[in-house]
Amino acid sequence: MATFPALKTSAVAQYPARKYVRFQNQTLRFVDGTEQRFRDAGSPLHRWDIALSELDEGEMAALEEFFTANQGAFGNFSFTDPWDGHVYTNCSMQTDTMALAALGEMRGSTSLTVVENRG
Amino acid sequence: MLVYPQLGTGALSQFPVRKNHHMRTVVNTALDGSSVKLADPNGEVTEWQLSYSDLSDGEIGALEQFFAAAEGTLNGFTFPDPTANLLAWSGKLDENAWTPGPLLTVSGGIGDPTGGTQAWRLTNTGAGAQSITQTLPAPAGYLYCLSAYVRTAQAITATMLIGSGRADRAVAGQWKRVVFTASGDPQGSSIGFGLEVPPAASLDVYGLQAEPQSAASVYKATTRGGVYENARLSADALTITTTGVNRHSCTVNIIHANHL
Numbered sequence: 001m002a003t004f005p006a007l008k009t010s011a012v013a014q015y016p017a018r019k020y021v022r023f024q025n026q027t028l029r030f031v032d033g034t035e036q037r038f039r040d041a042g043s044p045l046h047r048w049d050i051a052l053s054e055l056d057e058g059e060m061a062a063l064e065e066f067f068t069a070n071q072g073a074f075g076n077f078s079f080t081d082p083w084d085g086h087v088y089t090n091c092s093m094q095t096d097t098m099a100l101a102a103l104g105e106m107r108g109s110t111s112l113t114v115v116e117n118r119g
Numbered sequence: 120m121l122v123y124p125q126l127g128t129g130a131l132s133q134f135p136v137r138k139n140h141h142m143r144t145v146v147n148t149a150l151d152g153s154s155v156k157l158a159d160p161n162g163e164v165t166e167w168q169l170s171y172s173d174l175s176d177g178e179i180g181a182l183e184q185f186f187a188a189a190e191g192t193l194n195g196f197t198f199p200d201p202t203a204n205l206l207a208w209s210g211k212l213d214e215n216a217w218t219p220g221p222l223l224t225v226s227g228g229i230g231d232p233t234g235g236t237q238a239w240r241l242t243n244t245g246a247g248a249q250s251i252t253q254t255l256p257a258p259a260g261y262l263y264c265l266s267a268y269v270r271t272a273q274a275i276t277a278t279m280l281i282g283s284g285r286a287d288r289a290v291a292g293q294w295k296r297v298v299f300t301a302s303g304d305p306q307g308s309s310i311g312f313g314l315e316v317p318p319a320a321s322l323d324v325y326g327l328q329a330e331p332q333s334a335a336s337v338y339k340a341t342t343r344g345g346v347y348e349n350a351r352l353s354a355d356a357l358t359i360t361t362t363g364v365n366r367h368s369c370t371v372n373i374i375h376a377n378h379l
Binding site for chain 2: 057071106118
């Protein structure tokens with residue numbers, strides 16, 4: 001199983017980093033106003049927005065290689081949550097597009113969104 | 120084949136360079152959040168936006184000439200990615216992209232200068248010099264910079280190769296980066312890069328990199344390599360702004376798609 005690449009500092013994210021947790025529930029509302037709720041899925045799914053800047057060319061290339069090796073959103077990999085160190089073994093990129101900008105020497109930037117998959 | 124022009128400095132672009140990489144995945148998501156995915160490798164598209172400023176009359180003239188030859192979006196050309204290591208499989212010297220000499224043994228798993236084990240040992244068991252080379256379908260007349268981290272148990276002289284150009288570099292016990300900048304035959308449509316090991320010697324190698332510029336940048340490990348054949352301009356128009364005498368600026372958008 002591939003692992004999301006770390007930067008030279010061994011970090012996988014920089015500030016500001018955003019993390020989302022999403023449950024999936026259904027609610028049925030009856031004519032008397034009462035509701036019945038039930039789970040569509042057995043557990044929440046996580047998502048991480050990773051915006052990176054001041055990267056050197058090697059870090060940029062490693063991230064692009066990882067994106068290419070995964071064929072965008074297709075491939076699965078394990079991702080270590082930078083908040084608590086928990087390893088999520090079934091994750092992928094959210095989109096098929098990666099934008100990279102080299103603003104100067106050792107001043108690269110990019111952003112990626114990692115999503116946890118179910119099944 | 121038409122090729123994208125280098126600037127007078129030997130660089131292919133200026134900062135900022137923007138690059139977008141698009142893949143195509145068909146995703147069928149179920150109500151519980153699970154999904155079935157289907158990859159489409161032929162849907163891969165890469166785009167570059169190259170912004171130029173303070174170009175000389177000669178440099179902007181070369182860009183205009185290239186734009187006219189390409190006839191806007193009509194004709195394809197060879198584009199060496201200015202942000203990439205042009206060599207394919209730079210970290211796996213036993214891949215088919217590399218051609219080792221018949222008496223050169225290539226073995227991996229050697230400790231590298233970054234603390235890993237991604238370096239390779241080239242052992243020449245022959246009585247003559249042996250080389251490992253990779254030939255790229257890139258314009259030979261470009262200025263290229265070949266670089267590699269090398270070390271050896273006994274002091275030797277290794278030779279760096281760019282086309283027919285050769286440069287000897289002394290190698291000793293500590294890792295050091297050796298660099299060679301040269302261009303090949305101006306009319307050639309392919310060019311080889313490599314390292315030559317003297318007879319009965321071995322050489323540890325890490326981070327082989329070829330770039331279309333005059334100096335080496337940070338090592339970038341590759342699988343695909345950075346030469347894009349049949350790239351195209353994204354637009355039929357080229358807008359040039361002249362900001363002073365011998366000072367011009369413009370932006371060029373380039374696209375490469377597997378399915379085009």
